[in-house]
Amino acid sequence: DSGVTQTPKHLITATGQRVTLRCSPRSGDLSVYWYQQSLDQGLQFLIHYYNGEERAKGNILERFSAQQFPDLHSELNLSSLELGDSALYFCASSPERVGGELFFGEGSRLTVL
Amino acid sequence: AQTVTQSQPEMSVQEAETVTLSCTYDTSESDYYLFWYKQPPSRQMILVIRQEAYKQQNATENRFSVNFQKAAKSFSLKISDSQLGDAAMYFCACAMLGTSGTYKYIFGTGTRLKVLA
Numbered sequence: 001d002s003g004v005t006q007t008p009k010h011l012i013t014a015t016g017q018r019v020t021l022r023c024s025p026r027s028g029d030l031s032v033y034w035y036q037q038s039l040d041q042g043l044q045f046l047i048h049y050y051n052g053e054e055r056a057k058g059n060i061l062e063r064f065s066a067q068q069f070p071d072l073h074s075e076l077n078l079s080s081l082e083l084g085d086s087a088l089y090f091c092a093s094s095p096e097r098v099g100g101e102l103f104f105g106e107g108s109r110l111t112v113l
Numbered sequence: 114a115q116t117v118t119q120s121q122p123e124m125s126v127q128e129a130e131t132v133t134l135s136c137t138y139d140t141s142e143s144d145y146y147l148f149w150y151k152q153p154p155s156r157q158m159i160l161v162i163r164q165e166a167y168k169q170q171n172a173t174e175n176r177f178s179v180n181f182q183k184a185a186k187s188f189s190l191k192i193s194d195s196q197l198g199d200a201a202m203y204f205c206a207c208a209m210l211g212t213s214g215t216y217k218y219i220f221g222t223g224t225r226l227k228v229l230a
Contacts (some may be wrong), residue, residue, distance in 0.1 A: 002157075045220075050213075056213055104158035
């Protein structure tokens with residue numbers, strides 16, 4: 001158990017819909033990273049938040065947005081969903097100590113029909 | 114550009130044998146950290162081993178060890194006495210301090226390891 005909690009674990013929805021994925025980082029970790037992993041692909045970095053502030057953006061579509069709340073949990077909002085958005089979405093947290101690794105949640109499996 | 118390259122999409126190893134997964138990276142930073150993550154069929158990302166770039170000694174964790182060649186920017190993972198449970202996708206990653214003052218993590222595309230009984 002990494003200590004990072006993601007909900008929901010599985011989500012099935014239709015094209016054009018909007019969903020929200022939630023992530024609770026490990027206790028004390030200020031950083032939250034979001035990654036997208038399509039079937040049998042690598043990890044695509046989406047966005048990074050540190051203590052409520054956006055710190056870096058990767059290949060995140062304009063239809064996607066995220067935020068980190070004062071209690072440090074984060075939400076990734078995906079709107080106007082397309083079939084190609086079907087993927088495993090990972091959240092990872094980090095203590096941001098020197099050389100610290102990322103601790104990953106179990107991921108949220110999104111299926112768009 | 115900062116990149117991490119895994120040139121072997123798929124590897125196979127016989128149970129109890131040794132296999133080496135390759136990884137090269139490119140960064141202009143002098144301070145960075147390297148990781149190998151394992152993703153079994155459950156899809157959970159699990160840290161296998163980490164290496165500080167400033168340390169010359171290669172990291173070792175039980176049957177897993179790395180061959181870190183800083184000048185060549187190479188960071189390979191050796192798995193000894195391979196077990197069926199080692200079958201997974203393995204990702205190489207590099208963490209470096211970004212301009213935002215927090216770490217930037219770059220992942221390779223992964224190597225799928227099959228272990229043959």
